[in-house]
Amino acid sequence: MKHDKIERNLGILLVFTMLAISAGGMVEIIPLFFIKETVEKVEGVRPYTPLEQRGRDIYTREGCYLCHSQMIRPFRDEALRYGHYSLAAESKYDHPFQWGSKRTGPDLARVGGKYSNDWHTQHLIAPRSLVPQSVMPNYPWLASTELKYDDIQDRMKALRRVGVPYSNSQVEYERNVKEFGETVAKQLHIPDAEKNLVAQAQLGNYDTDPSNISEMDALVAYLQVLGTMVDFKKYDDDYFVKFR
Template structure:
């Protein structure tokens, strides 16, 4: 009877609903104020270089995240197939993150270095030429389309406002050298973004055509980075170590 009275009284129902929501929210939020860091410190994780950043933007633009997640869950079958489970720190510079909720294709969190640049280029152009059972669409235009990097500094500055430590001043650059090392820090310096993008593309030759800078160069550079920043041997526990 009391429950029936509450449901019939809109004012009381609203108040009790708000109290229930508030209690649930406090249980989830309050503990965060007593944790020193909600994202663990993991050596090796760093922001994307200009070329990798453009590749990630193309990855999102083409909807790759709709079929490929980038979050390996801490289950035995996932460890056997993909490797170490995903760490929160691996996504600390992702805006938005690419965890995903559906896998039509395999998880890509550890795809970096698993295949050659040639393989990725061919797979993006004609997936079934390498994986006959694949349902992935063809993306032949990527290797034919010149990479537009005219706004790369603007993209980096936008991410800088979210907390990604891309540098503008010499002091910020020096701080990144101390945090990430000189090789990484130079790629995070916004004034040199275009020069660094071209240098990485030329050195990596990701689309296997050194004469042309294409969207495939950027996308493959991004894919080849995934899962390679962290030495997971340092973070393996006894349970997951036996599956590697």
Template sequence: MLESHKKLERNSIWLLIFTVVAVSIGGLVEIVPLFRMETTIEPVKGVRPLTPLELAGQDIYIREGCNTCHSQQIRPLRDEIQRYGHYSLAAESMYDHPFVWGSERTGPDLARVGGKYSNMWHLEHLKNPRSVVPESIMPNYSLLATRPVRTWDIADKMKALAAVGVPYTKAHIANAAIDMQIQTLPDEDPTGLQERYGPKVVPQDYGSGDLGSPTEADALIAYLQQLGTQVDFTTYDPDYELKKAPAK
């Protein structure tokens, strides 16, 4: 066996061929299961696609590099759970394209930040982080409160996401622009918006712009405020969720 291995190491062509074969087999073993995503992610009640305003906020979150300093993945370790809350579920990010798990924590993990602070706290934090967190090294993002959020391409973005499996329907896409506006109008009838995205989506004043004319700060705050709020962890039972999943 060792003699055969020596011959392989001394023949660069055969070594290259066997290396490619070994890497290909290993790659297939890792990649093929991902094409059967419905069997690798447990179904969880409450998980929904982002609203148009939240989706715009996620784009801003990525554009500004927030995921460089903030992770969105709570590992199932005691210290992480005590500090941040329930460990992250795969289903919570199943509609994210791209994923924003992050790999570093210069700032705290944001997987459960939704509802932890008020909209005005988030707005002040974006404008001047040190006004609410004196030790923060985060740069100021006051400019976001002056920029109107992009609306003209949100429907096209939702169409693209629907093509890769995000369950946006024709009704979601057709009402994208109006849903984005309604989510920033606290006195507007939310029936249609909630029919499409669930009762937890409540129109509200995010603080930085005129009502009905959302800014980039409004969109980013809306995105942050839904993080970790979709799943009710007081009733979440992983064994029950798996048992009720349809048989494959």
């Protein structure tokens, strides 16, 4: 009878349902915060530079994630097409991460270095000029829109608050030197963010137009770093043995 009363009373049923969901969620999630091996430590993974981070912001702003996942599954056909399956550690500095199950276009987890800057720029401006069967929209305004980066320090500080190891003091900078090396640590130092962003954009010339720093510069810089941080030669041999 008590069970029948609970099912007939919407308020009580809702309360008990929420309690059950909360208890189940805590049992599954809380232990992960105390297991050191939840995210494996992988050599080479680092936070994004200021320019790459702005490119990632543009990537999410334009909804690129709706058609392109960044998650290679541990299946033979995926490994043969894209490379080594995605590691959790590769996304530990991503907020939000770009894993997903929807692909209208190819997975982009390993796209970095696969094509030239010129190719990416032309592909974003007019996809069908390079891939006739593409259904991707054109993004010509990225090349003509000046990149806004006067708030890059605030963006990095926000990410720092959720665990991304950008440095804002000498102590944190020295920590990053030990963790990532001096060259990378300089890129992760918040007080020098604008200077570092401009320097990387001018040196990389990602949009093939050195006269300005555009949103195209930032987006291509982000695409070119995807999948390049980890040396997968250390993993591939053991991985592909499974499929022989």
